[in-house]
Amino acid sequence: MFVSGFTIARNVVRADYPLKEAIFSIIDLCDEFVIAVGKSEDETLAFVQSFQHPKIKIIETEWDDTLREGGRVLAVETDKAKAAVNPQADWLFYIQADECVHEQDLPAIRHAMEKNLHNPQVEGLLFDYLHFYGSYDYVGDSRRWYRHEVRIIRNRKDIFSYRDAQGFRKLPNDKLVVAHSGAQIFHYGWVKHPEAQQKKQMQFHRMWHDDDYMQKHVAGANTFDYGNIDSLQKFTGTHPAVTQERINRMNWTFDFDITRKNMGLKSRILYAIERLTGWRPGEYKNYRLK
Numbered sequence: 001m002f003v004s005g006f007t008i009a010r011n012v013v014r015a016d017y018p019l020k021e022a023i024f025s026i027i028d029l030c031d032e033f034v035i036a037v038g039k040s041e042d043e044t045l046a047f048v049q050s051f052q053h054p055k056i057k058i059i060e061t062e063w064d065d066t067l068r069e070g071g072r073v074l075a076v077e078t079d080k081a082k083a084a085v086n087p088q089a090d091w092l093f094y095i096q097a098d099e100c101v102h103e104q105d106l107p108a109i110r111h112a113m114e115k116n117l118h119n120p121q122v123e124g125l126l127f128d129y130l131h132f133y134g135s136y137d138y139v140g141d142s143r144r145w146y147r148h149e150v151r152i153i154r155n156r157k158d159i160f161s162y163r164d165a166q167g168f169r170k171l172p173n174d175k176l177v178v179a180h181s182g183a184q185i186f187h188y189g190w191v192k193h194p195e196a197q198q199k200k201q202m203q204f205h206r207m208w209h210d211d212d213y214m215q216k217h218v219a220g221a222n223t224f225d226y227g228n229i230d231s232l233q234k235f236t237g238t239h240p241a242v243t244q245e246r247i248n249r250m251n252w253t254f255d256f257d258i259t260r261k262n263m264g265l266k267s268r269i270l271y272a273i274e275r276l277t278g279w280r281p282g283e284y285k286n287y288r289l290k
Contacts (some may be wrong), residue, residue, distance in 0.1 A: 001116055003087035004155070005030035006091045008077045008165075010038030013047050015200040016192050017097040020051060021242045025100040027055055028095055029110060036081035039064045060083050061288060067189035071164030078161035089155040091119060091125075096165070098189035099151075100239045103196050105183035112181045113152065115257040120167055122158065123150035124168065125181040130259060133190040134226040136239060140190075142231040142263070142271060143280065150178055150287050178287045186240060191227075193252050197224035226254055230262045231271065 002186050005026055012019045027033055033055050034122050039062045048058055058113040061080050073126070085092055087108045091113050095101070101109070109125070116122040131140040153159050158171040168176055192200060200223055240248060263271060274280050 001031045001091070001092055001114060003091045003113065004089040005095065006032075006078075006081040006085055006099060008036045008038065008061075008074070008081050008104055008243060009040075009044055009097055010077075011040045011042050011203055012044050012097050015183070015203050016196040018049070018100065018188055018243065019097040020242070021246060022095050022097055022099050023051070023056070024053075024229050025103070025240050025242045026095055026106075027053065028078075029106055030055060030064065030087070030093060032057060032086055034059065034084045036061050036077055036082050036084065038077060051206070052245040057084070061146060072212040074165035075161035078165040082161065085155065087155070091152050092155050093152050094168075095151060096184075100185060100186045100188065100240045100243055101183060101236070102186065104243075105181075109152070110140075110184035112179060112183075119137050121177055122150060122179045123154050123156075123170065123176040124150040124178040124287070125183050126178045126289060127151050127183055127185045129185050129187055130235070131187045132235065133229060133232055134256060135189055135252075136188075136243075136250065137235055137277065138256055139235050140229070140231070140257075141233045142213045143267065143274075144230065147280065148285070148287070149185070151174055152178050162286060168271060169286070170288035175288050177290050179290050185245070188243070192224075194223035194226065196228075198222060227256075228262075229256070230267070231260075232258055234258055236268060244267070 005023070007023065009019055022035060034057050035046050035048055036059050061077060063073050063077060065073065067076060078181040082092060089177070112125050128148055129146060132138065133140050153168050155177065159168055159176065160171070162169045170176055201224060261268060261271065270281055
């Protein structure tokens with residue numbers, strides 16, 4: 001079984017993405033790892049080159065910033081990275097620059113790949129998500145956060161990155177049939193110093209919106225306000241070992257009253273249903289679970 005990892009990177013130094021942690025959280029599962037580095041306004045390429053791991057292969061790309069609608073440029077760049085993997089690879093493990101996998105889940109992921117290797121009906125593997133917010137001590141638990149997504153796919157040309165690269169589909173535009181990986185993705189996209197988070201928001205929203213929108217809705221603040229969130233829960237588990245140094249460097253404070261629910265009546269009812277039953281009414285699923 002040959003496994004190729006792949007990801008994309010652009011301006012990750014300026015926006016303080018945990019790219020290195022993301023890659024090294026899964027590199028032991030991979031026989032190679034492709035990083036598509038977009039032309040950046042910071043030291044992203046030098047940063048990636050500094051990883052100096054024998055499994056890592058770097059390709060350089062240039063992003064088309066006119067592909068703003070729906071964050072399409074992210075999917076285009078993800079497909080470039082996917083196209084650069086070893087053609088002999090069986091599985092492709094995609095991880096984004098702000099995601100990590102806990103080392104305790106690596107055996108389950110390998111088992112899931114081996115178990116489904118010769119079952120062509122399974123086109124990918126699904127992961128549960130933990131979305132950290134404000135600090136490494138809180139996770140989002142409302143409907144605004146997606147609960148599952150596909151991160152491992154077959155090495156097939158008909159499978160492509162979908163919309164803003166959140167997940168994948170197959171030609172012509174069908175959902176993948178997937179099995180569960182037995183693992184979680186730790187999503188750290190909303191855990192940064194408030195100043196770094198605001199810089200990330202400026203950079204990120206440019207992939208969706210024109211300059212007028214940016215000036216009206218994003219520009220103007222020097223720091224990000226983490227207090228405007230609907231619902232959080234305390235995280236009581238452990239973080240991936242690769243993130244520990246980053247966690248130790250945390251130099252800001254974020255506290256949140258988890259009993260506070262900034263929701264309207266309908267959202268409160270739906271939230272209560274999910275808490276009681278585990279069912280999320282009307283949940284969007286970009287996959288078909290086998």
